[in-house]
Amino acid sequence: AQSVTQLGSHVSVSEGALVLLRCNYSSSVPPYLFWYVQYPNQGLQLLLKYTTGATLVKGINGFEAEFKKSETSFHLTKPSAHMSDAAEYFCAVSNANTGTQFYFGTGTSLTVIP
Amino acid sequence: EAGVTQSPTHLIKTRGQQATLRCSPISGHTSVYWYQQALGLGLQFLLWYDEGEERNRGNFPPRFSGRQFPNYSSELNVNALELEDSALYLCASSFYVGQNNQPQHFGDGTRLSIL
Numbered sequence: 001a002q003s004v005t006q007l008g009s010h011v012s013v014s015e016g017a018l019v020l021l022r023c024n025y026s027s028s029v030p031p032y033l034f035w036y037v038q039y040p041n042q043g044l045q046l047l048l049k050y051t052t053g054a055t056l057v058k059g060i061n062g063f064e065a066e067f068k069k070s071e072t073s074f075h076l077t078k079p080s081a082h083m084s085d086a087a088e089y090f091c092a093v094s095n096a097n098t099g100t101q102f103y104f105g106t107g108t109s110l111t112v113i114p
Numbered sequence: 115e116a117g118v119t120q121s122p123t124h125l126i127k128t129r130g131q132q133a134t135l136r137c138s139p140i141s142g143h144t145s146v147y148w149y150q151q152a153l154g155l156g157l158q159f160l161l162w163y164d165e166g167e168e169r170n171r172g173n174f175p176p177r178f179s180g181r182q183f184p185n186y187s188s189e190l191n192v193n194a195l196e197l198e199d200s201a202l203y204l205c206a207s208s209f210y211v212g213q214n215n216q217p218q219h220f221g222d223g224t225r226l227s228i229l
Contacts, residue, residue: 032215043118043204043220044157051215090157094215100145100208101170102218106156 002027002098004091006105014113019078021108023065023091026072031093033074034102035065038088047089050074061085086112116140118221120205126227127195135190135224139207145169146188147208147218148180152201160203163188164210192226200228 007022025031032051036044048059055067061084065076074091088109092102119138127133139146148160159172163182177193186207192199202225206218 034217036220041202041222041225043222044206044218046217046219049215049217092218100164100210100216100218101147101159101162104157104159 002031002093002095002103004093004103004105006089006091006108008108009106010109010111012111012113013081015083016080019063019076019081019085019110021076021089021091021110023074023076023105024072025074025091025093027093027095029095029097031095033065033067034092034094035059035063035074035076036090036092037061038090038107040087044090047076081110081112083112083114086110118205118207118219120203120221120224122224123222124225124227126229128229129195129197131195133192133195133199133226135192135203135205135226137188137190137205137207137221139186139188139205140219142209143207143219144186144210145208146182146186147206148188148190149204149206150174150201151204151223152198157204161190195228197228199226201226 003026005024034049035047050067058064091105145164150158162169180190182188202223204223206220208218209216
Protein backbone atom coordinates (compact mmCIF):
# COMPACT_ATOMS: atom_id res chain seq x y z
CA ALA A 1 0.00 0.00 0.00
CA GLN A 2 1.09 3.55 -0.64
CA SER A 3 0.90 6.35 1.89
CA VAL A 4 2.55 9.59 2.95
CA THR A 5 3.09 10.97 6.44
CA GLN A 6 3.93 14.62 6.94
CA LEU A 7 5.19 15.23 10.45
CA GLY A 8 4.08 18.57 11.81
CA SER A 9 0.86 20.05 10.52
CA HIS A 10 2.15 23.52 11.39
CA VAL A 11 5.73 24.77 11.16
CA SER A 12 6.93 28.27 12.04
CA VAL A 13 10.31 29.69 11.09
CA SER A 14 11.87 33.11 11.24
CA GLU A 15 12.59 34.96 8.06
CA GLY A 16 16.06 33.95 6.88
CA ALA A 17 16.07 30.70 8.84
CA LEU A 18 16.26 27.17 7.47
CA VAL A 19 13.00 25.61 6.33
CA LEU A 20 12.62 21.86 6.91
CA LEU A 21 9.35 20.12 6.11
CA ARG A 22 9.25 16.39 6.74
CA CYS A 23 7.76 13.70 4.53
CA ASN A 24 7.95 9.94 5.01
CA TYR A 25 6.43 7.57 2.52
CA SER A 26 5.38 3.98 2.19
CA SER A 27 5.54 2.32 -1.19
CA SER A 28 5.55 -1.33 -2.24
CA VAL A 29 7.86 -0.60 -5.18
CA PRO A 30 10.27 2.24 -6.00
CA PRO A 31 8.38 5.48 -5.46
CA TYR A 32 7.88 8.63 -7.43
CA LEU A 33 7.79 11.55 -5.01
CA PHE A 34 6.45 15.07 -5.36
CA TRP A 35 6.19 18.26 -3.33
CA TYR A 36 3.46 20.78 -4.03
CA VAL A 37 2.78 24.24 -2.59
CA GLN A 38 -0.65 25.80 -2.17
CA TYR A 39 -1.16 29.51 -1.61
CA PRO A 40 -4.48 30.72 -0.16
CA ASN A 41 -7.47 30.18 -2.43
CA GLN A 42 -5.34 28.66 -5.16
CA GLY A 43 -4.64 25.21 -6.53
CA LEU A 44 -1.50 23.20 -5.94
CA GLN A 45 1.71 24.14 -7.73
CA LEU A 46 4.46 21.61 -8.33
CA LEU A 47 7.66 22.48 -6.46
CA LEU A 48 9.78 19.51 -7.39
CA LYS A 49 9.70 15.80 -8.15
CA TYR A 50 11.87 12.72 -7.81
CA THR A 51 11.43 9.80 -10.18
CA THR A 52 14.83 8.23 -10.77
CA GLY A 53 18.47 9.28 -10.82
CA ALA A 54 20.01 11.92 -8.59
CA THR A 55 18.57 11.73 -5.10
CA LEU A 56 18.97 15.45 -4.40
CA VAL A 57 16.33 17.28 -6.38
CA LYS A 58 16.20 21.02 -6.87
CA GLY A 59 12.93 22.79 -7.45
CA ILE A 60 11.49 26.22 -7.88
CA ASN A 61 11.81 29.11 -5.43
CA GLY A 62 15.05 27.76 -3.94
CA PHE A 63 13.56 24.59 -2.52
CA GLU A 64 15.21 21.19 -2.69
CA ALA A 65 14.49 17.70 -1.40
CA GLU A 66 16.56 14.59 -0.89
CA PHE A 67 15.29 11.06 -1.49
CA LYS A 68 16.61 8.72 1.19
CA LYS A 69 15.55 5.18 0.51
CA SER A 70 16.96 3.81 3.76
CA GLU A 71 14.88 6.27 5.74
CA THR A 72 11.86 6.24 3.37
CA SER A 73 11.99 10.01 3.50
CA PHE A 74 11.74 12.92 1.11
CA HIS A 75 12.15 16.02 3.27
CA LEU A 76 11.82 19.49 1.75
CA THR A 77 14.35 22.17 2.64
CA LYS A 78 15.19 25.76 1.86
CA PRO A 79 18.30 27.45 3.31
CA SER A 80 16.69 30.82 3.98
CA ALA A 81 12.97 31.40 4.47
CA HIS A 82 11.25 34.31 2.80
CA MET A 83 7.94 35.83 3.76
CA SER A 84 6.51 34.71 0.43
CA ASP A 85 7.14 31.05 1.38
CA ALA A 86 4.22 31.11 3.80
CA ALA A 87 1.80 28.55 2.36
CA GLU A 88 0.55 24.97 2.67
CA TYR A 89 2.91 22.25 1.48
CA PHE A 90 1.88 18.78 0.37
CA CYS A 91 4.01 15.70 -0.24
CA ALA A 92 2.71 13.01 -2.60
CA VAL A 93 3.76 9.53 -3.71
CA SER A 94 2.95 7.37 -6.68
CA ASN A 95 4.67 4.39 -8.31
CA ALA A 96 4.51 2.09 -11.28
CA ASN A 97 1.62 0.18 -9.71
CA THR A 98 -0.61 3.14 -8.90
CA GLY A 99 -0.92 4.42 -12.40
CA THR A 100 -1.06 8.18 -12.30
CA GLN A 101 -2.99 8.24 -9.03
CA PHE A 102 -1.23 10.09 -6.26
CA TYR A 103 -1.39 9.60 -2.51
CA PHE A 104 -1.10 12.92 -0.69
CA GLY A 105 -0.01 13.71 2.82
CA THR A 106 -2.21 15.83 5.06
CA GLY A 107 -0.14 18.94 4.44
CA THR A 108 2.10 21.23 6.47
CA SER A 109 1.23 24.87 6.97
CA LEU A 110 4.37 27.02 6.95
CA THR A 111 4.37 30.34 8.78
CA VAL A 112 7.28 32.74 8.31
CA ILE A 113 7.85 35.16 11.16
CA PRO A 114 9.35 38.53 10.26
CA GLU B 115 0.14 26.37 -22.84
CA ALA B 116 -3.12 26.80 -20.98
CA GLY B 117 -3.29 25.22 -17.56
CA VAL B 118 -6.11 23.30 -15.97
CA THR B 119 -9.21 25.45 -15.90
CA GLN B 120 -12.14 25.04 -13.55
CA SER B 121 -15.54 26.68 -13.55
CA PRO B 122 -17.25 28.27 -11.83
CA THR B 123 -14.81 29.86 -9.40
CA HIS B 124 -17.46 30.09 -6.72
CA LEU B 125 -20.76 28.30 -6.35
CA ILE B 126 -23.38 28.90 -3.70
CA LYS B 127 -26.13 26.35 -3.15
CA THR B 128 -28.60 25.39 -0.49
CA ARG B 129 -29.07 22.05 1.18
CA GLY B 130 -30.68 19.42 -1.03
CA GLN B 131 -29.74 21.11 -4.30
CA GLN B 132 -27.46 19.70 -6.94
CA ALA B 133 -24.12 21.17 -8.05
CA THR B 134 -22.14 20.70 -11.25
CA LEU B 135 -18.47 21.59 -11.39
CA ARG B 136 -16.44 21.60 -14.59
CA CYS B 137 -12.82 21.02 -15.46
CA SER B 138 -10.78 21.33 -18.64
CA PRO B 139 -7.43 19.53 -18.53
CA ILE B 140 -4.16 20.60 -20.07
CA SER B 141 -4.01 19.78 -23.77
CA GLY B 142 -2.63 16.25 -24.23
CA HIS B 143 -3.61 15.06 -20.77
CA THR B 144 -6.09 12.21 -20.69
CA SER B 145 -6.39 11.67 -16.94
CA VAL B 146 -8.50 13.91 -14.74
CA TYR B 147 -8.68 13.76 -10.94
CA TRP B 148 -11.07 15.38 -8.51
CA TYR B 149 -10.23 16.22 -4.92
CA GLN B 150 -12.18 17.73 -2.07
CA GLN B 151 -10.36 20.08 0.27
CA ALA B 152 -12.52 20.87 3.24
CA LEU B 153 -11.25 23.17 5.97
CA GLY B 154 -8.60 21.43 8.02
CA LEU B 155 -8.95 18.08 6.24
CA GLY B 156 -6.25 18.22 3.58
CA LEU B 157 -6.82 16.76 0.13
CA GLN B 158 -9.38 13.98 -0.08
CA PHE B 159 -9.31 11.98 -3.30
CA LEU B 160 -12.72 11.81 -4.98
CA LEU B 161 -12.51 10.41 -8.51
CA TRP B 162 -10.09 9.55 -11.29
CA TYR B 163 -11.06 9.42 -14.95
CA ASP B 164 -8.94 8.33 -17.86
CA GLU B 165 -10.01 7.94 -21.48
CA GLY B 166 -13.62 8.45 -20.50
CA GLU B 167 -13.69 5.74 -17.86
CA GLU B 168 -13.75 5.91 -14.09
CA ARG B 169 -10.47 4.37 -12.90
CA ASN B 170 -10.83 4.75 -9.18
CA ARG B 171 -13.04 6.31 -6.57
CA GLY B 172 -12.36 7.61 -3.11
CA ASN B 173 -14.40 6.96 0.02
CA PHE B 174 -17.33 9.21 -0.84
CA PRO B 175 -21.05 8.44 -1.10
CA PRO B 176 -22.67 7.74 -4.50
CA ARG B 177 -24.20 11.20 -4.60
CA PHE B 178 -20.73 12.31 -5.72
CA SER B 179 -20.43 11.33 -9.35
CA GLY B 180 -18.85 12.53 -12.53
CA ARG B 181 -17.97 11.85 -16.07
CA GLN B 182 -15.30 12.54 -18.63
CA PHE B 183 -16.15 13.68 -22.12
CA PRO B 184 -14.48 12.68 -25.43
CA ASN B 185 -12.43 15.89 -25.33
CA TYR B 186 -11.16 14.80 -21.86
CA SER B 187 -12.94 17.58 -20.00
CA SER B 188 -14.81 16.46 -16.93
CA GLU B 189 -17.78 17.23 -14.73
CA LEU B 190 -18.24 16.55 -11.06
CA ASN B 191 -21.83 16.30 -9.90
CA VAL B 192 -22.88 16.44 -6.29
CA ASN B 193 -26.51 15.59 -5.56
CA ALA B 194 -28.56 16.21 -2.42
CA LEU B 195 -26.05 18.75 -1.12
CA GLU B 196 -25.27 18.72 2.58
CA LEU B 197 -23.65 21.42 4.69
CA GLU B 198 -20.46 19.36 5.04
CA ASP B 199 -20.02 19.41 1.26
CA SER B 200 -18.80 22.99 1.59
CA ALA B 201 -15.20 22.86 0.40
CA LEU B 202 -12.72 23.76 -2.30
CA TYR B 203 -12.98 21.22 -5.11
CA LEU B 204 -9.76 20.80 -7.03
CA CYS B 205 -9.31 19.24 -10.42
CA ALA B 206 -5.98 17.97 -11.69
CA SER B 207 -4.83 16.44 -14.94
CA SER B 208 -1.90 14.33 -16.09
CA PHE B 209 -0.71 12.26 -19.00
CA TYR B 210 -2.09 8.81 -19.63
CA VAL B 211 -1.69 5.88 -17.31
CA GLY B 212 1.47 4.57 -18.90
CA GLN B 213 3.37 7.72 -17.93
CA ASN B 214 2.85 7.44 -14.22
CA ASN B 215 6.01 9.27 -13.20
CA GLN B 216 4.50 12.51 -14.45
CA PRO B 217 3.12 15.10 -12.04
CA GLN B 218 -0.48 16.09 -11.71
CA HIS B 219 -1.26 19.68 -12.66
CA PHE B 220 -3.93 21.46 -10.69
CA GLY B 221 -6.53 24.07 -11.40
CA ASP B 222 -7.40 26.82 -8.93
CA GLY B 223 -10.52 25.06 -7.78
CA THR B 224 -14.21 25.74 -7.33
CA ARG B 225 -15.27 27.03 -3.94
CA LEU B 226 -18.62 25.37 -3.14
CA SER B 227 -20.58 26.92 -0.31
CA ILE B 228 -23.72 25.29 1.05
CA LEU B 229 -26.13 27.55 2.91
